[in-house]
Amino acid sequence: MTDPSAEYAGHPRLLALLVTGVTGVTVWSVARLAAALPGNDAGPATWLLAAMLLWWLPLSWCERRITAPPGERAGLDALRVTVQVPVYNEDPEALRACLRSVLAQSRPVTRVRVVDDGSHVPYDDVRHAFESAAAARGVETTWDRTPNRGKRHAQMHALAEDDGDVFVTLDSDSVLDRHAVREGLAPFADPRVQSVAGQVLVLNRTAGPIGRLTGLLYLPFTLGLRSAGSVLRKVTLNSGALAFYRAGVVRRCAGAYENERFRGRPMQMNDDSLLTFHALLAGRTVHQPSAMVFTLAPARFGHYARQQVRWMRGTAVRHLWWLRYLPLTSVIFWTTVAQHLHLLLMAALPVALLTDRQVDWGAVAAAGAQAGLAMNYVMALRLFTVRRGDESAGARLLAFALAPLAALWRLVVLRPLLAYAVLTCHRVGRWGTRGGVEVGLTAGK
Incomplete structure (x- = not known):
């Protein structure tokens, strides 16, 4: 397999014009929807509030690639970088590609730790090839096998004693772009x-309908909420597929991070948001859209559903934690409140409409569909901000045209899964979806 590559195209002027135009259509559609509701004072006000709760949509377009001043480049080159790769029942070929991509970086790393x-999967051949290639490049390596204790313990293994300046967390099913x-x-x-x-980009985006849908959902999200948070310098959720941390942040949370508990049970899911929050307590947290990683997504619905429920449960727990411990003056507190208000409004709307006989259902359905379509196309425009080496311009146009399918998937599949995950968020566990190899690199192409 040839290692994948991508280029961050940024926000060209034509795209900015498209965003302006489609955003205008979105606002007009929301206004039409408000007008279609019963003529009481609460209807328009409620929908205006719902629109305002999507504050992140325009803000996210203010994000730009972060560059270092020329005088700071030497200091960055001197940083000791340790990459930590936790592994559990990974496809050997996926792990091989992951480690090969680390060694092929245009900015070499100092050390790679595989845990x-x-x-239950043997990795002898992968290990020997990796250690030989690393030695030839002068990259230090360690390869440790530990009893199964969960991803957090594997992530933190031996890092407290590591002398790196920056720690990179990298999932074992993910392949780095050469300049990541x-x-x-x-x-x-x-x-x-x-x-x-x-x-984060989907590596196996052509692996059936699930892979294609995931590809449509990943990019708008990571260049949506995460981009808006980065503009504020307050990203709340890094991806486990690829994240960078100052070493001091990781060392300070060692012990507490691996042993977090929820309702008396070990909390192993949603590790990424906890590490991000420790970083946020120490300073700024940002998103770098040009630091790209390709990750394997589930190819079967059963695997996909279990993964989504695990992520959603973890997010529900973290939201409760933020609402309990963050001060009222925190931006994150109020953005979390806004997310939940939006969900409540969307759930309450059908109930309100069903109890009002004056509703013009045809007008509501038409205006609602128009507003949702416009809003999803605004999000899907982000597909053009990244040029993949394995994707043609025509394929990007087709993906953009199919954006409403992703919206329908969110409504019909992900929203019910979210409700189930919130109600069962006490079921915290370890890896959750890796009883064996569930997606392979060859099958996921």
């Missing part, structure tokens, strides 16, 4: 920056 969390490390280090030229989130 096998008690896998170089781009991910650039924001650290600002001493206030404590963590950097990478840009």
